[in-house]
Amino acid sequence: MKQLIKSILPQIVIKKYNGYRAYQKYKGKEVFCPICNSYYKKFAPFGTSKRESRKCHNCGSLERHRLMFLYLIEKFNFFDKSSKDKIRLLHFAPEKMFYNIFSENSGIEYTPCDLFPKQYDGKTKITKADITKIPFKDNSFDFILCSHVLEHIPNDRLAMSELQRVLSKKGDAILQVPIDFKREKTYEDPNITSREERLQEYGHPDHVRYYGKDYKERLESCGFTVNVDHFISTLSKNDIFKYGLLESELIYHCKK
Ligand SMILES: [Zn+2]
CATH class of the missing domain: 3.40.50.150 (Vaccinia Virus protein VP39)
Known part of the structure; x- marks a missing residue:
């Protein structure tokens, strides 16, 4: 069912919804993405690295x-x-x-x-x-x-x-x-x-x-x-922690 809904909805709607969910889950002021000026509790995990705070929820930037x-x-x-x-x-x-x-x-x-x-x-x-x-x-x-x-x-x-x-x-x-x-x-x-x-x-x-x-x-x-x-x-x-570097x-x- 989830897949069916995903296939019907336009990408922009899915992106906005995912952005909203990330905001709710990660809202906070601990880390900051200087590229898109966004604050979060932590960044999202990414790749096979053990580091769990890597990817900006908004612009997708990595370290x-x-x-x-x-x-x-x-x-x-x-x-x-x-x-x-x-x-x-x-x-x-x-x-x-x-x-x-x-x-x-x-x-x-x-x-x-x-x-x-x-x-x-x-x-x-x-x-x-x-x-x-x-x-x-x-x-x-x-x-x-x-x-x-x-x-x-x-x-x-x-x-x-x-x-x-x-x-x-x-x-x-x-x-x-x-x-x-x-x-x-x-x-x-x-x-x-x-x-x-x-x-x-x-x-x-x-x-x-x-x-x-x-x-x-x-x-x-x-x-x-x-x-x-x-x-x-x-x-x-x-700053290294704040910017997630x-x-x-x-x-x-x-x-x-
Ligand atoms: Zn960003």
Whole structure:
């Protein structure tokens, strides 16, 4: 019966109802999502992680999205509209909560890209783009955001070189991937091709490697200068809890 009702109701109604239920269940002031300005008792569980407070009930942000958002504000004053020059932003595989914010910001000249643009609906057109063959000229962007994409790309060095090519000389790129910090070297094996094996070896059926501590060197070998920023260490314990962040997360801030 539940399934039948679900199949009849429009998605927007189901979303609103789920939002209302989450609000009732999790209402409180203990945690705060800076992306959508929502307070809750705790965030929702997500994935196979043992951490039970991860996902924002409203915008769907996870720890890494909230950290990125705070970083963009703190380090780059990213949403300041007073600057006369717009930020030319290239955003690969745009996360929905950021896509909406960037699309609406008049200080940002926004170029969201994806290999499969049809999966998105929104007011800014998504450019179809292969990250290993980016359809833009050299030095085209002041800022590049590419989070949790490279671990899906077989020739990730070619993708990194392409990102480096289209970044302007004074530009900034934030290139995030999941990293296993217990590994010195990135683990990848072209013989591992099935979804089952990839899930077992890399922790996700669509990933083609598990990056290790040498991720920085890999970026550097493609022409980037990399600042591995432990930005989270500048935040207080209270803020780390309030924003629901992961203390181990590092930010890979790259320049040309
Ligand atoms: Zn949120």
